[in-house]
Amino acid sequence: MSAALSAVGSRPLVDGEFPLFIEDFRAIAAMLHADAGIALSEAKATLMYSRLAKRLRTLGLRSFREYRALVASHEGGEERRQMLTALTTNLTRFFREPHHFEHLKTAVLPALLQEARRGGRVRLWSAACSTGQEPYSIALTILSLMPDAAGLDIKVLATDIDPAVLVEARAGVYEEASIEPVPSDLRKRWFNRATDARGKAGWSVAEDARRLVSFRELNLIGTWPMRGRFQAIMCRNVVIYFDEDTQVALWSRFMPMVEPGGHLYIGHSERLAGDAAWHFESAGITTYRRRTENRP
Numbered sequence: 001m002s003a004a005l006s007a008v009g010s011r012p013l014v015d016g017e018f019p020l021f022i023e024d025f026r027a028i029a030a031m032l033h034a035d036a037g038i039a040l041s042e043a044k045a046t047l048m049y050s051r052l053a054k055r056l057r058t059l060g061l062r063s064f065r066e067y068r069a070l071v072a073s074h075e076g077g078e079e080r081r082q083m084l085t086a087l088t089t090n091l092t093r094f095f096r097e098p099h100h101f102e103h104l105k106t107a108v109l110p111a112l113l114q115e116a117r118r119g120g121r122v123r124l125w126s127a128a129c130s131t132g133q134e135p136y137s138i139a140l141t142i143l144s145l146m147p148d149a150a151g152l153d154i155k156v157l158a159t160d161i162d163p164a165v166l167v168e169a170r171a172g173v174y175e176e177a178s179i180e181p182v183p184s185d186l187r188k189r190w191f192n193r194a195t196d197a198r199g200k201a202g203w204s205v206a207e208d209a210r211r212l213v214s215f216r217e218l219n220l221i222g223t224w225p226m227r228g229r230f231q232a233i234m235c236r237n238v239v240i241y242f243d244e245d246t247q248v249a250l251w252s253r254f255m256p257m258v259e260p261g262g263h264l265y266i267g268h269s270e271r272l273a274g275d276a277a278w279h280f281e282s283a284g285i286t287t288y289r290r291r292t293e294n295r296p
């Protein structure tokens with residue numbers, strides 16, 4: 001290779017305090033894909049740089065080459081988890097995509113809650129729950145219809161790959177601005193003044209809402225220990241980060257986890273694809289109902 005070409009070849013993708021070269025980007029992106037199914041295109045090199053440069057500084061490393069050697073090594077297991085935390089996007093909010101909660105409240109929960117009142121079991125799943133606003137919004141929707149629901153056999157399983165977001169989710173303390181999307185009657189009844197782990201004033205989710213939700217660490221592309229089906233699953237704004245094959249594989253794993261006649265809610269920019277698409281019919285905006293008949 002000529003000197004000129006090799007100089008072009010060695011130009012960093014992002015030229016900052018720690019130059020990020022294409023081979024660094026590819027090695028880190030491959031690890032993220034293997035660990036979480038997340039596909040990062042080269043267009044996300046600046047994002048990778050800005051999220052990981054802090055880690056290099058904290059660890060006193062001099063280059064991304066050193067960093068990728070660390071996270072690929074046996075001793076680098078803890079940093080590999082930190083890398084995952086840094087590279088995942090955790091954006092969420094209470095009652096995000098409110099039409100889903102309206103659908104849950106009017107078309108799904110009334111029958112399920114009646115069933116629970118008669119001693120039945122209700123199981124819902126918030127898959128990729130981030131810092132908890134989604135499963136707590138489900139719990140609040142349940143409580144809006146049945147204030148004593150926490151005493152019945154009703155559970156919202158809330159899972160995420162990232163242990164750091166689950167710590168916040170379990171703490172369940174949110175700043176004032178983040179509870180604004182909660183309808184005011186629910187806000188008044190189911191939140192109490194509190195301080196968060198950093199001593200900042202906020203609002204804590206009431207005990208009855210917490211009792212409805214169980215948080216667990218779970219990788220959607222790993223093994224799922226749950227037995228038994230769910231009457232509704234929310235898996236929103238996570239598969240957009242996965243490549244198409246991973247998305248299709250995931251939808252077909254969700255399919256048997258939803259009871260026939262049960263519902264699957266997905267994010268506004270996501271689409272059901274592959275074999276699973278046949279098993280669901282549309283029941284609203286990015287809302288699907290599992291067909292009760294089997295495929296001929």
Ligand SMILES: C[S@@+](CC[C@H](N)C(=O)[O-])C[C@H]1O[C@@H](n2cnc3c(N)ncnc32)[C@H](O)[C@@H]1O
Binds near residue numbers: 090
């Ligand atoms: C943008 S948030 C979406 C939160 C919520 N579902 C919502 O729509 O507001 C995406 C979440 O997916 C999680 N995530 C990413 N890859 C995952 C995987 N392989 N398994 C489980 N969770 C994953 C991230 O940690 C993050 O908390």
